[in-house]
Amino acid sequence: MSETVTLEPGGRRGRRATREPVDRHQALLEVKNLNVTFQRRGGRATRAVDGVSFSVKPGEVVGIVGESGSGKSVTSLAVMGLLPSRGVQVSGEALYRGRNLLTMGNQELSSLRGRDLAMVFQDPMSSLNPVIPVGLQVTEVLRRHEDLTRQQARDEAEDLLRRCGIPDPRRRLGEYPHQLSGGMRQRALIAIALACKPALLICDEPTTALDVTIQAQVLELLKELVSELGTAMVMITHDLGVVAGLCDFVNVMYAGRVVESADRRELFAHPRHRYTHGLLNSIPRLDSPRGEALRPIPGTPRDTIAWSKACAFAPRCQFADDDCVVDDLELAPLGAAGHRVRCVHPAPEEDK
Amino acid sequence: MTSSETVSGPAPSPPPAPGSDVLLSVRGLQVHFPIKRGLVFDRTVGHVRAVDGVDLDVRRGQTYGLVGESGCGKSTFGRGLLRLEEPTGGSVIFDGQDIRSLKPEALRLMRRRMQMVFQDPLASLDPRQSVQSLLSEPLTVHGLSTADAEEFGRDSSSSHLAKAAAMLEVVGLPRGALAKYPHEFSGGQRQRIGIARAMILNPDLVIADEPVSALDVSVQAQVINLLEHLQDLLGLTYIVIAHDLAVVRHISDVIGVMYLGRLVEEAPSDDLYAQPLHPYTIALMSAIPIPDPEIEDHRERILLRGDLPSPANPPSGCRFHTRCPYRQQTRCDTEEPVLRDLGAVAPGRRVACHYAEEILAGQIAISDPSLQIDPVAG
Amino acid sequence: MTAEPLSARPQALTDLMGDVGLDERGTSLWQGAFQRLRRNPSAIIGALIVLAFVLVAVFAPLIAPYEPAKSQWIDQVTPSTVPGHSAEHLLGLDPLGSDLFTQLVYGARQSLIIGIVSTAFGLAGGVILGTLAGGLGGWVDTLVMRLVDILLSIPSLLLAVSIAAMLGQRPSAIMIAIGAAQVPIFARLLRGSMLAQRNQDYVLASFSLGLRRRTIVMSHVLPNSLGPVIVQATLTLATAIIEVAALSYLGLGAPDPAVAEWGRMLVKAQDRLQSDPHLTLLPGICIAVTALGFTLLGESLREALDPKSRR
Known part of the structure; x- marks a missing residue:
């Protein structure tokens, strides 16, 4: 020191x-x-x-x-x-x-x-x-x-x-x-x-x-x-x-782990993890056209599985399937530089 | 000291007749709380003017959104409508009946038609009651409505149970939840129970006071959708009180903006966002973050100076003039603006600002440039 | 649209989620508190002591080898000596010539009765006054609370002594006296608790549902306010037993001097403290252990009912 x-x-x-x-x-x-x-x-x-x-x-x-x-x-x-x-x-x-x-x-x-x-x-x-x-x-x-x-x-x-x-x-x-x-x-x-x-x-x-x-x-x-x-x-x-x-x-972060990390513009333009993606779709925005229904994420943050057994978000994820039951899913690079995602079925890049 | 001088200018339109399109009509509503001091005998030394002369109409089947920051009196207004806080002036006409003149027993029976959803679902449910007891209690007090009695039968306890189970299903909870207690649920599920309890009496009007602000972000949308779904299903009229303008804008047909006990602007939901007219609404709108960096980086932001003045001693003239970025030399600090119709300039809208037309036309700029944060270059 | 499309969830996930779904049985707050109590070692110790005490009191005739307060062996007691342990008398005799063990066993009975009756009396009075004050508010509240303040300004033992003196040497007098001294404590506690509950949103929610004020106070506010009062009652049982002993010590106990009662046994034996210390020690230990049992139980109950320890 x-x-x-x-x-x-x-x-x-x-x-x-x-x-x-x-x-x-x-x-x-x-x-x-x-x-x-x-x-x-x-x-x-x-x-x-x-x-x-x-x-x-x-x-x-x-x-x-x-x-x-x-x-x-x-x-x-x-x-x-x-x-x-x-x-x-x-x-x-x-x-x-x-x-x-x-x-x-x-x-x-x-x-x-x-x-x-x-x-x-x-x-x-x-x-x-x-x-x-x-x-x-x-x-x-x-x-x-x-x-x-x-x-x-x-x-x-x-x-x-x-x-x-x-x-x-x-x-x-x-x-x-x-x-x-x-x-x-x-x-x-x-x-x-x-x-x-x-x-x-x-x-x-x-x-x-x-x-x-x-x-x-x-x-x-x-x-x-x-x-x-x-x-x-x-x-x-x-x-x-x-x-x-x-x-x-x-x-x-979700259930104790980082599920997606990216540069700010990249994250909001191309959210890839299903949680981030779902969250951005579910919140009412001041500037969104009215009359558009919100697409909520089902369940609550309490409905989770230990990461050591499967993806913790899987119980709330509409895209979850048997592939999601993997232990200790990696936070892996995906798409643009610096963008990393911990997801088996990430959202497609163009789908905002 | 409390009344008379508050409603100035042209008299508001008379309250509509029963059975008309307007379900709730509020004129000059005031809720003042005395400030008491004294060692032996309490003396009233002043009043907190929590709600200080609010006029508004809510149409049947509509959602009226009330926004404002903490301390603006929006929650007190909601409670004043149901006389959960006793109003000190003005009138509340609900379906042609003057709520303020009702005797206690008549008021109690009337409350069946006006229900409330609270912010904190855990605090608003008795922790000792099971869900079944929570849901059947209002039925025991008021009995089933005629339509429900036909559907579930007149035998009270079993029909109450059936109705409670049916209501739970409507709000998306399993029947097994009946035997459980509020602390065993998550925040979102508790709010569903709170909503089920408010809806079980088939009310006409539901006042939701910050219905989602205590919930996790990912759960808020579920509850918002549920409220919208129930409105369609049961033909409800809503007053949604919230500080989150994005939530209010999503759910409401008409939005009223409150500041320091007064309504400063009222407009159809889309118009308000497209073109806010009152300087306070303009600043409020610009302060709300939008989850989109592209927009955030290019927005003009107007900062307000200082804090909300005390509602016990509101500023003279326009209540907003102490913080207003568009403040003018004349009228603002001496003459209180009336909530007025803008007529052809902006149809269907009301605003309480002397200079609304000039601001709209761009003839008045922000007086202090330091308050205006332009989009940062780069 | 509100029912989540979770039915499509793959089986492997459903298996892993285990108890995520709601099971059928609910746990009320009291049940939850009880479960927490069962996991708390000091609660278990307290409960065991209290249980032992109650069992001894209830089954005194079966446990004690002789009839109580008969002084059959008074001829064996001399001014200087009391017979100690012998084959017939496990703990020897007491200064009045009764079997000491029998007296201690029946003493438990006497203490329990006095403790329960006096606490029940205090609780009833306190709950009535507290509910009036906390439920009605306004001038009733002011009136009741001033009365309570006056009563609280008198030391409780002094109050009990004066009441016992006024009522005379009757067996019920001592219970009323001890109970009456507890009334203001319960009343104030309950009122405070009710005032805190009255500010909760669920009270407002009940009003907005159109419930009657009486129903709200009696079936919502009151039950939710009782937790601290029940804890206090458990603790009061301990002090009541000590106070009975104190009043007996002052000579204000039940009229019949031979009736087994721990406090009085203490008094009767005090001049033999030098020669036969066990005569004072044994009832003293009984009082202390019983009081400890109730206190442990009360304190753990307070912990178990604490909202902060809830999930």
Whole structure:
């Protein structure tokens, strides 16, 4: 670790410069074959994440899309080392600048969290401490990782809140989380996550609890962040609309595995996995001609088979047949470069 | 303090007569909640104007979609119609009868004809009741309708059971589900049970409050299709309340857009998407992500400044003027716009904006360019 | 169109899916709670203790070797010594000259009766007051809750002592006294629970279905609110047994001094604590173990009924 972290007293800019130069072409985070198994006392072991791999480059947004039970949130928690240690088994690698986050000691990890890695959660109310003013929660992070005086930290925090679109930031610094509206809270949370200009930001459904007009504001803010600071971002969501507008590369998860991964344009233009394809056909779109019936995917995300026996989506798939009963189906390249699909009967390319 | 001044401008058209094409007619509906403070005796120090003067008509067999963001009063409006929240002003005429003047017992019997589907299917079903009990309870209270009594027989408990099983089949659940309890189902199945219970009394009007927003994406379409199927099958009239404009647009014939307790725009579903007239609708529409990168990359997006003002103390003049990207120097902050017919400019549509015609004609541009995000080059 | 076209699913898949479909029998919340209880070791220990206690109480005449409270062997007891273990008397005699084992066995019976009757009395009173307050609301709520506040401001043992003193030395007095002291606790608990339930959507749904207010309160809100109250009742059984002992200790127990009752046995033996500690220890252990049993059971019940542990 000695070569990567050089703590140097001094101004923000000075410290920023000491961080490793950003190489926009090298992966900042590389997750390889991540597995997470939950084992409750007396219960059966359930595999929540099953061999997930993806990588993120600086200035890139990688989306992880899935429904409840797809393992998308567990993936992010595992990468951040935020899963409880009891009853959970994590294996695989999550390399951040070449160092494995999964095997890293607690102290080392928490010195990275907040400064290099940051996370934004879905529920801003429960992620903020209700009895501490918002301002203090921002300055706390700043002062923990950077050598700033109280006043400097305060000015910095004010600047952060303003840039996150919070009007009248000086007054807001002294307010408690419950005094802010939902959108404000989420922006405050993003401000905290951004406090130390993290190199990697993981957002877990950051806008799900927000109204669409507020969601648009927050997404705009995140886009700016990526393009201006070169932050690498992992975006976890169930909303294909959010993915379409924000992500560069998309991984679609189902029952703990990535079932399809592709460049954003490629994925939406030629969805090949039957799940992705079905999902895109089943959601009502604002711009679709009216009177067209939706074609829903039958069943629920609960109707699944273990991947070790067959395709987990087969019980809900209209194209499933006996060929789908294969153990550990491969995520194989298909069609355009970088497009990979885990399906026996992928949708034809022209059929959108 | 609560009434009188809210409905200004030309008087709305009188409510239609019974038996007419219009099933539900709402005039100037208000639901205000008192804000109480005090140590010993509660004093009313103000009102939250959750619903503050809404006029609308719902035609038989139609689906009226009500959209708006959280805090706009859309859910309270739905509950106000059934007097689950007691309205503080205005009138609700359902099939020629004034709901607000009904005595408690008459209201209770009337509720058979107006049913509700709730957002969270687990919370809206009593966890201790089996599906059979959930479905037969409304029948025990109101009895079978005449048509059902002919089909299933008059002997109550067995005919209730038969009707419950038949209803389950209609919503796509197996008969075996009767003996089960709500917590044993998935979200989508629970919502089917909630829908079956609302439909079992053969209501005329069903108010669905966020019927799919608590469900998984892949399950939402099933429930939307089910609602449409039941409408065709049973000849229902719907009011669908939701924050998701894409869902509302798909299912509705007419859409009303609410902002801060008021209806700001009403239009046939297709027209609203093709040409939103109210600045709020324009911004709302532009904020909704579309799952298509080609479109997302080339859309113009209008960002709204700040948050929703407090409904306890709405802004003067037009309620939207504090966030409006098209705000003008005159009238907007002083004079409250009326929900008015645009006549020949846009037939069949109503909008509450002083400058709707000018915005439509492109004579007024967005005042603050920073709010307008043009499609990014590249 | 809503029935999914899953019939076309290949057989191999259907076999693999196993229990995906709905089976015929449902599991109600109480059944589910019971299943969770059965898997909880501390619940099983608690239940075994309680079961043993109840069995001993019910079958006291079969278990005990002698008639209770007869003082047949009073001549063997001297001011300084009480006969200990012998062939006829397993645990020796008590200071009044009865067989100690017999007294302990019949003591279980007495404690159980008092515990159940007083808790039932407290529960009934509490449920009535709580339902009135939580179900009707408004001024009834205010009135009932102020009354409850007043009762709660008096320490419960003091309240029980005063009620027992007022009612005089009757066997029922002590039960009423202990039960009455529990009424405000149950009432407040139930009201709080009902208020939380009343805000649930299913209550609104019931109103929109046109159910009567009375039906909604009695057959939906009340049953859903009872969980915490039942847990509390189980825990109260434990405290009731201890309180009976405490009241007996203060001399407010049943009139007949020879009647077997653990608390009184404790009192009668306290001046012999130096010479014959087993005379106080044994009833003391009985009280402690029984109370522990009910507490374990109550706590596990609370866990089993906790909505967070549900699927």
